[in-house]
Amino acid sequence: MTTLANLSDHQLEQLKLFEPEGSVTPDNGDSYFSDPSFANNKTRPIHRWVPWIAGFSSSFVRDVLQMYLESQGTVLDPFCGVGTALVEALLCGHNAIGFEINPYAAQASRTKVNAHLITVSELECEISRFQAFYKSKTSDGYVPKSTPPEGFRTRSEFYSPRVLHKVLILQDFIDTITDSNLREIFRLAFASTMVRYSNYSYEPSLGRRVSAGKQEILDFPVGQAIVNKLLEMLVDTSWFQENLRAEPPSAQVINDSFFNHQKYLPPASVDLIVTSPPYLNNYHYNRNTRPQLYWLGYAEHPKDMKPLEQSNFGKYWQTVRERDRLDLEFSLPSADLEEQLQTLRQLKPEKGIYGGNGWANYAAAYFNDCYTFAKSIKRTLKPNATALVVIGNSILQGVMIPTDQYFGKISESIGLELVRIDVPRATRVGNSIIQSDIRVVKAKKSHQLYEAIVELRNTDIT
Numbered sequence: 485m486t487t488l489a490n491l492s493d494h495q496l497e498q499l500k501l502f503e504p505e506g507s508v509t510p511d512n513g514d515s516y517f518s519d520p521s522f523a524n525n526k527t528r529p530i531h532r533w534v535p536w537i538a539g540f541s542s543s544f545v546r547d548v549l550q551m552y553l554e555s556q557g558t559v560l561d562p563f564c565g566v567g568t569a570l571v572e573a574l575l576c577g578h579n580a581i582g583f584e585i586n587p588y589a590a591q592a593s594r595t596k597v598n599a600h601l602i603t604v605s606e607l608e609c610e611i612s613r614f615q616a617f618y619k620s621k622t623s624d625g626y627v628p629k630s631t632p633p634e635g636f637r638t639r640s641e642f643y644s645p646r647v648l649h650k651v652l653i654l655q656d657f658i659d660t661i662t663d664s665n666l667r668e669i670f671r672l673a674f675a676s677t678m679v680r681y682s683n684y685s686y687e688p689s690l691g692r693r694v695s696a697g698k699q700e701i702l703d704f705p706v707g708q709a710i711v712n713k714l715l716e717m718l719v720d721t722s723w724f725q726e727n728l729r730a731e732p733p734s735a736q737v738i739n740d741s742f743f744n745h746q747k748y749l750p751p752a753s754v755d756l757i758v759t760s761p762p763y764l765n766n767y768h769y770n771r772n773t774r775p776q777l778y779w780l781g782y783a784e785h786p787k788d789m790k791p792l793e794q795s796n797f798g799k800y801w802q803t804v805r806e807r808d809r810l811d812l813e814f815s816l817p818s819a820d821l822e823e824q825l826q827t828l829r830q831l832k833p834e835k836g837i838y839g840g841n842g843w844a845n846y847a848a849a850y851f852n853d854c855y856t857f858a859k860s861i862k863r864t865l866k867p868n869a870t871a872l873v874v875i876g877n878s879i880l881q882g883v884m885i886p887t888d889q890y891f892g893k894i895s896e897s898i899g900l901e902l903v904r905i906d907v908p909r910a911t912r913v914g915n916s917i918i919q920s921d922i923r924v925v926k927a928k929k930s931h932q933l934y935e936a937i938v939e940l941r942n943t944d945i946t
């Protein structure tokens with residue numbers, strides 16, 4: 485078996501590459517910040533545990549922590565996803581607080597930031613125990629005790645029978661793990677790989693493999709996939725423990741909407757906010773994580789998904805498209821947001837809920853949440869502290885919505901200082917509105933999608 489002790493020199497060398505850098509190296513053309521996109525996380529320790537759409541890069545977070553925090557402070561990510569900002573904050577010696585509404589993502593964040601609580605040798609033993617259990621149960625006609633989650637309905641069979649048998653053996657094993665931290669590691673190893681051996685795939689929204697022109701998966705070495713993931717986690721856990729300061733700072737992952745922040749955070753308690761809220765692209769985090777939510781036991785019935793949809797930042801188009809008219813709840817004389825929404829509203833009325841009005845409702849709901857978010861930033865930041873908000877623009881029904889500009893103006897209107905808006909990358913891909921989920925007019929060539937970093941400061945000290 486591969487263990488930490490017998491990892492190849494090459495693997496150990498690879499890990500050395502990830503020693504925390506000592507200096508700030510923003511190198512992104514004219515841009516002030518490094519590229520915030522997730523891609524480079526796929527090879528970085530701890531960050532590579534769980535793929536997450538629209539996660540941001542660990543080196544971007546590291547750069548901004550070094551640029552904005554001179555001494556130990558409290559870093560908040562109000563939409564922490566799978567915890568990129570929290571992990572980096574801990575590694576740099578800061579306290580970290582994250583809010584995340586999706587229980588699977590929140591659990592992933594929690595498992596990562598708690599990696600220092602794992603005893604590496606015990607994890608090694610548990611992996612060996614799993615290998616023996618799996619080998620014997622897959623070869624002796626074993627009938628697993630676990631069953632698939634009853635409420636999880638899919639258009640076609642999620643797992644082929646052979647794959648399902650192996651997945652259920654894994655579930656039986658997980659039920660035997662007594663240490664809660666180790667159990668969470670195994671559950672995450674399963675959740676982060678589970679779609680790979682299913683008949684579904686991310687394109688980037690979750691859909692049937694056959695719809696994407698791929699073959700169904702009739703059989704798969706599930707045990708090997710899990711062991712590989714666990715070994716990655718084992719190596720990274722050891723790396724994390726070596727790289728954390730002697731006295732680990734505190735980390736808190738709150739599985740609740742950030743809009744309930746008053747329940748958890750005193751005013752003026754945060755030194756730096758680094759975050760990326762959902763974009764105005766209707767990427768459906770909850771539908772796309774249905775397999776994980778059901779299989780991990782966070783959802784048992786479709787009604788369990790409703791509260792998540794309702795409190796998601798910006799809502800979803802599906803939740804507001806049937807409303808007659810949803811308006812902005814604030815006024816913004818400094819920008820043409822109202823006019824843009826009006827233009828959008830009048831497009832294609834003959835298409836009913838698929839026409840401009842539904843999309844204008846969605847955009848209005850989104851900007852209403854931007855307004856509440858800006859006020860929450862103002863309340864939680866200490867005087868003179870900074871918030872960096874990574875946000876993408878959007879194109880709805882061919883109408884370009886410069887979300888970053890509007891968010892900047894909204895923030896100014898509630899008394900935050902807009903320090904700058906920086907656009908590190910000219911284009912971005914993977915916008916589910918344009919690609920697949922919902923058929924809308926293709927983006928005009930003249931419109932480009934980009935991501936921007938909106939830098940805000942809480943200058944008002946009264």
Ligand SMILES: C[S@@+](CC[C@H](N)C(=O)[O-])C[C@H]1O[C@@H](n2cnc3c(N)ncnc32)[C@H](O)[C@@H]1O
Nearest residue numbers: 538539540563565566568584585741742796797
């Ligand atoms: C763009 S992703 C953030 C990804 C994160 N930066 C990372 O690296 O993993 C936005 C996240 O906000 C979460 N979210 C949506 N509405 C929320 C709310 N009201 N409160 C807290 N989290 C929310 C989504 O579930 C999603 O994980």
